[in-house]
Amino acid sequence: MLDRRTMLTGAGAALGVAMSARSYAQIKGANDRLRVAVVGVNSRGMAHMSAFSKLPNVEITHFVDVDSQILAKRAAEFTAKGHPAPKTVGDYRRLLDSKAVDIVTIATPDHWHAKLTIDAMNSGHHVYCEKPIGIAPAEGEAMIAAQKRTGRQLQVGNQQRSSPETQQLRALVQAGELGDVYEAQTWYANNRKSIGTGQTVAPPAHLNWDLWQGPRPRGDYRSNLVPYNWHWFWKYGTGELCNNAMHELDVARWLMGLAYPTRVAVQGAKRFHAGDDWEMYDSLALELAYDKDRVIRWNGQSCNAMLTYGRGRGVLLLGTKGSAVVDRNGFELYDLAGKSIRQVMAKATSETTGTVGEGVLDVYHAGNLVDVIRGRASALASPIAEGHISTTLCHLGNIAYRTGSALTIDPSTGKPNGAEAMKLWSVAYEPGWEVKG
Structure with a gap:
């Protein structure tokens, strides 16, 4: 078999x-x-x-x-x-x-x-x-x-990473189909609603609030935090960068063969739902600069669902011989005149901007893990070393936003130069709940 x-x-x-x-x-x-x-x-x-x-x-x-x-x-x-x-x-x-x-x-x-x-x-x-x-x-x-x-x-x-279509595109990029890929533009667009203004109240009887907080220092329960809005609070969440940009940034750097950048810059703000409890940006542009003048960009719009290339999320690769647009459901190749020359679509689709994100890629990805455990596949599609790099790119974007400065990065470790930035490299824990390797 x-x-x-x-x-x-x-x-x-x-x-x-x-x-x-x-x-x-x-x-x-x-x-x-x-x-x-x-x-x-x-x-x-x-x-x-x-x-x-x-x-x-x-x-x-x-x-x-x-x-x-x-x-x-x-x-x-x-x-x-x-x-x-x-x-x-x-x-x-x-x-x-x-x-x-x-x-x-x-x-x-x-x-x-x-x-x-x-x-x-x-x-x-x-x-x-x-x-x-x-x-x-x-x-x-x-x-x-x-x-x-x-x-x-x-x-x-x-x-x-377990998408047959994205794997096929990666093989084409490695074979030089697009020439030298010098830039990736990535994006995410949604129309999230206000989370309102929560109140400090007793947690519901069916929720173990102490255990929900887990590793984080203990605090009061707020009425608009659980089950989803924790994403937009720095104590528990990591913003739209880690929530959604990570997918496209991971694909972009994987296709381009890149790891950590040399410089990280952002421009962002909270532009929607003034006065509610959302602590973070809801609109943000990220730029990751690499050697040889290569760059990966992300445009995140949490509350403005304007599509790019007809997609709510995706990656555009720009190369010296042509370009490609790829998302979870396939890819399209273009020549230097911008003419579509090839389209490959997935036979079964995956959700793109919904909060569950369910689709056939989940089956492929879970199946890859099972195959490796059983010895039928030699390598995980997304091992922790790769996941750490892609997550760190998103954390660096958050650190640049929170410190209000562009970051110079050591490309061998991903760590930013500067004491203020490094303060955000780790977090405090509730005593007895520390994260240790």
Whole structure:
């Protein structure tokens, strides 16, 4: 039987591209059934449930969440679809004490990603961790150290790296189809609404507020924070850069063969919903300057959904022989006159700007992790070393915004020069909840 990576390359490429998620799930797997626990079952966690449940000989056995109400709701929905009822767990530490799980997937708020990932690997579990990998660059460094020490597999949720179409475009770029690619323009556009003005109130009875805060210093509960608006508070979130730019920045630097830049500059502001509690920018332009006069740019519009090239998100590559536009659902090549010369579209689509982001790429990406665990694929599509670089690019953009200055970067480490910038390389933790590699 061909493994998934074989099907997506060489003689099996046409078969791999044409396969739907349903047909992929029907391939006979090995006898070693893998058991999966999904931690964080709201929003993006639903995409994890959908993806892993489509894989052969993989069973989702546990749902974990600090909100007992959403935990019961998701378990009932999952069972109603014909799946075996998952065990529900309110405290992830009870899950890690059990050996009845092989893979832990993490779709929690950003401030939990590093702590959960390291604790899961320390307990012997493989991990699928959503982006961003942490709330500060130092957490990525700790995750790399923990992965090396434990030897567990750690897949970062940059699912477009598992796109057959994007992989095909990468091969074309490496073969010189576009000439020297000197610039990537990336973007994201949405029309997010105001989060209003919250009040300091008692947390709802169904939410374990202390455990929700986890590694972060304890504070009061606010009525407009959970389940989604934490994204726009610096204590818990990482802004639209880590929330969405990371996907396109990861694709751009992967296609261009780049890592850390030499300079980071931003121009941004909060332009919408004056007076609400949103702490961050909602409009931001990022520029990552590399050697040989190469550059990656990102234009983020959280509250203005004007499309670029008919897409809410994507990457434009500019080369000396031509250009390409790529997103999660395919790519198009152009000559130097701007004429379209080739279009390759995915047979099955993935969501682009929704908060769940579900699609066939999740199945491919989860499948890659499973294949590596079973020894059927040699490498993860998005290992932690790569995920750390792409996450750090986004953190550097946030650091430039928060310090109000352009950053000079050491391209060998990604670290910015300057004491003020380095203060944001790490964060403070609640005593006893420190993130350690």
